[in-house]
């Protein structure tokens with residue numbers, strides 16, 4: 736799968752590890768930065784780069800890492816067509832796919848261990864959207880973007 740990944744300085748270390756994990760699993764991973772743990776940067780810059788890459792079809796899914804994952808989700812969801820979910824548990828990532836058709840996942844680089852975030856990515860990438868009644872609800876979100 737084509738995946739675009741980004742982080743701020745707080746998510747840099749885990750972003751490096753998660754990008755390598757995804758590449759090892761055979762995914763085509765594009766890293767938009769950040770490229771340092773010591774230079775303080777602004778998470779919206781990276782959230783918007785990843786979200787726009789997903790919205791324009793450059794990648795099928797996006798992954799974002801910051802201190803909590805919260806700011807990344809808030810920023811990414813400003814881009815039309817993006818449904819970003821902040822997950823701290825694999826079950827939430829699974830439900831974000833089944834019910835919400837999430838196309839971007841945001842995770843915490845500071846408060847969630849990398850092994851848990853790997854399991855979150857497995858659930859995010861491996862779970863299909865259920866459709867049905869959930870499609871109607873997704874449609875109402877899309878209508879609010881117009």
Ligand code: RB5
Nearest residue numbers: 745801802803805806807
């Ligand atoms: C950076 O200190 C921190 O605010 C950021 O990584 C993130 O947690 C924001 O939501």
